[in-house]
Amino acid sequence: MATSTIRSRERLAYRAYRPGLRLPTVGVDIGGTKVVAGVVDPDGAVLxxxxxxxxxxxxxRSARLVEDIITELVLDLARRHRIHAVGVGAAGFxxxxxxxVLFxxxxxxxxxxLRDALSERLRLPVVIENDANAAAWAEWRYGAGRGARHLVCITLGTGIGGAILEEGVLRRGHWGTAGEFGHMQVVPQxxxxxxxxxxCWEQxxxxxxxxxxxxxxxxxxxxVAEGLVERAGGDVTAITGPLVTQAAREGDPTAVELLEEVGRWLGVGIANLAAALDPECFVIGGGVCEADELLLRPAREAYRRQLTGRGFRPEARIVRAELANEAGLVGAADLARQVARRFRRVRGRRRAGFAARG
Incomplete structure (x- = not known):
């Protein structure tokens, strides 16, 4: 897209900005293969x-190209919606x-x-957040973690991401990079x-x-893998996570065993996190959770076997996330809404100060 076209759309977004509690915000979810932007209302619905x-x-050029793509997607949405902030969820530090984005x-x-670059181009308040933090926030606000005072969210995708919420506050750590649970060592060498x-746990x-x-x-x-190879058309490289999950749902014993093994390791890691953080609830999200109880049942069993002080302490709930692939987008948009409200209050005080001096 030509630079002049992008700049004209940026001016369009600026005109579209009107502060208001009920105005929607935009969430952007950046993945390894796609960038998705969505308009989200204050009730968590993607419009x-x-x-x-x-x-x-x-x-x-990819760093600049991703910035261009985010700008274009947001401005496209701004043509049809009045938005007042943008939240970006990125996989990384x-x-x-x-x-x-450190890395x-x-x-x-x-x-x-990234925040300053996008704010300058969009003329809107922008917040950048780790994608797992954004997903955890969405589950706490609108999903499986509603009402939890102490929540740990674990996202199982190609790797493992995580986030910690206490009393409605995301615990990001001193440097902002807390929650990288996937890189806890569980097997030396x-x-x-x-x-x-x-x-690392995610291995x-x-x-x-x-x-x-x-x-x-x-x-x-x-x-024992003949069924999986047959499903993959004889091509070993065509065996994917969704293929194994579907095979397990249909009763393939090897696929069930593979998911149980992943689930048992999940339970071991959760027990370690419970020893360190003592949350009341673990919310498990990400694409691997499409396996549902084929994964979560062995995870709960391993968690109970590995839990420090088992039998003498309360056990945290382990539940599946409710918002699926929408969580990162919805959470980023809602976190941006919090920033926009503060931005509006500051601007209101400044206007009041100018009026008083006048």
């Missing part, structure tokens, strides 16, 4: 969504000020000052992780772990 492909991080594994962002370490309880184990069985010509 409209648009999407675009995520640029390849190998492209040296976001600083404590929620302004800079994003699937994008070429390294200390990227275990599987190598993309982070550079070995034995045993994630979508990648599920697919790795299934493909290794298939590649070894194990007879």
């Amino acid at each position: 409209e969504r648009v999407r675009a492909d995520t640029p390849d991080k190998k492209d040296k 976001v600083d404590a000020e929620r302004s800079t 994003a594994p699937h994008l070429a962002w390294r200390r990227e000052p 275990g599987h190598r992780c993309a982070c550079g370490n070995r034995g 045993y309880s994630s979508g990648n772990a599920l697919v790795r184990e299934a493909r290794e069985l298939a590649a070894a010509d194990s007879p």
Whole structure:
């Protein structure tokens, strides 16, 4: 899109901005393959969504291209909706000020000052948040974590993300990077992780772990994997997490066993987190949770076996997230709404001060 067109749409977004408690905000969810933006009302309903492909991080321009895509998607929505803030959920480390993406594994962002760049282009309040934090906020506000005073959210996708909520406050840590539960070591000298370490939790309880184990069985010509290979049309590389999950739902014993193994490791990690954080509720989200009780039942059983002080302490609830793929988008939009309200109050005080001096 031509720069002049983008700039004209930026002016359009600026004209569309009108402060108000009930006005919708935009949430943006940045994934490894797609960028989704949606208009979200104060009740958590997504009124409209648009999407675009995520640029390849190998492209040296990708950091700027993602910024362009976010701008275009938001401005497209602004043509049909009155919006008053934008929240961006990014998979990666976001600083404590929620302004800079320190590191994003699937994008070429390294200390990227994304908030200021987007605010300048959109003329709207912008907040940047870790995607797992955004998803946890959405589940606490509108989903499975409603009413919980102490909540831990775990997202199972290609890896493991996480977030901590206490008394309605996201606990981001001193540097803003808390909640990277997937990189707790659970097996010394275990599987190598993309982070550079070995034995990380996400190497045993994630979508990648599920697919790795299934493909290794298939590649070894194990007879127990024949059903999975047949479903994949004979192509081992075509075995995916959704394929294994569907096979398990239909009773394939190997697929059920693979999900149980992932679930048991999930329970081990949850028990460790319970020992450290003692929440009242664990909300489990992410694509792997499409397996539902095939995953959560063994997770609960392993959690009870591994829990420190088991039998003599209350046990946290372990529940499946309710908002599915919408959580990151909805949470980012609602967090942006909180920032916009503060922005409006500050602007109102300034106007009152100018009037008094006049």
